[in-house]
C-alpha cells in the first residue's frame with residue numbers, strides 16, 4: 764500500500780502562475796525522499812499540498828487512505844495527525860519553554876495528562892535536549908530550536924514527517940546534527956519528505972531524490988545525488 768499518492772496534480776495560483784503541472788508519484792511507507800530544485804521551482808507548493816495547506820487546482824492526493832478530495836471535514840484532524848511538520852524557521856511558541864512547546868502538541872489532541880510527560884521526555888532525549896527542558900526558544904541556538912521543532916513534529920508518532928528546508932538557516936555542522944536526527948526518525952519507520960537546497964546533505968546521506976523544475980517533476984531517482992549524472 765502507498766503512504767502517499769499524487770495523481771495528475773496541477774496547481775495554479777490566483778495570479779495565474781502554474782506552480783505544479785501533471786505531477787504523478789507514489790511514496791512507500793518508510794521511504795526517505797528529498798525534494799530538490801532551484802528557487803521558484805515549486806518545492807514549497809509541493810510540500811504545502813502534501814500537508815493540506817494548499818488544495819491543488821486539479822488532481823488527487825491520498826495520504827494513508829485519506830483522499831483529500833473526498834474526506835469529510837471531520838476527518839481532517841485525524842489526517843493531520845498522520846503528519847508532523849518541520850519548518851525552516853522553526854515556528855516555536857516563544858512564550859513556552861522547550862518542554863511546553865512539545866507538550867502542547869500532545870495537549871491539543873487531548874492526550875491524557877499522565878501520558879504526556881513520559882513521551883515529551885522521551886522525544887526530547889531522542890533529540891538531545893533533555894538538559895534544556897526549561898529554556899525558552901530565545902535562549903537556544905538555531906540548531907537547538909530546530910531540534911525542539913523536530914521533537915514537536917514527532918511527539919504524536921506521525922506516519923510521515925514533512926520538513927521544508929529544515930537546515931536552511933543552519934551552519935553545515937549544525938545541519939549535519941539535524942540530518943542525523945531525521946535519519947533516526949526514519950530508522951524508526953517514519954516516512955520522511957524533505958525539501959532542501961543542501962547539496963552536501965543530499966550527496967552524503969543518499970536517499971530517493973525528486974527534482975522539480977518549472978513546476979514539473981524532472982527526476983525521480985533512487986539513491987540519487989543532488990546533481991543528475993554526478
Ligand code: ADP
Nearest residue numbers: 776778780782801802803804805806807808809
Ligand atoms: P520553491 O519552493 O521551489 O522556491 P514555490 O513553490 O515557492 O517554489 O513557487 C513556485 C512558483 O509559484 C513560483 O513561480 C512562485 O512565484 C509561485 N508562487 C508561490 N506561491 C505563490 C502564491 N501564493 N501566489 C502566487 N504565486 C505563487
Ligand code: ADP
Nearest residue numbers: 895898899900901902903904905906907934937
Ligand atoms: P551556536 O554555536 O549553535 O550558534 P549559541 O552560541 O547560540 O549556539 O549557543 C551556545 C549555547 O548557549 C547553547 O547551548 C544555547 O542553549 C546557549 N545559549 C545561547 N543563547 C542563550 C541565552 N540567551 N540564554 C541562555 N543560554 C543561551
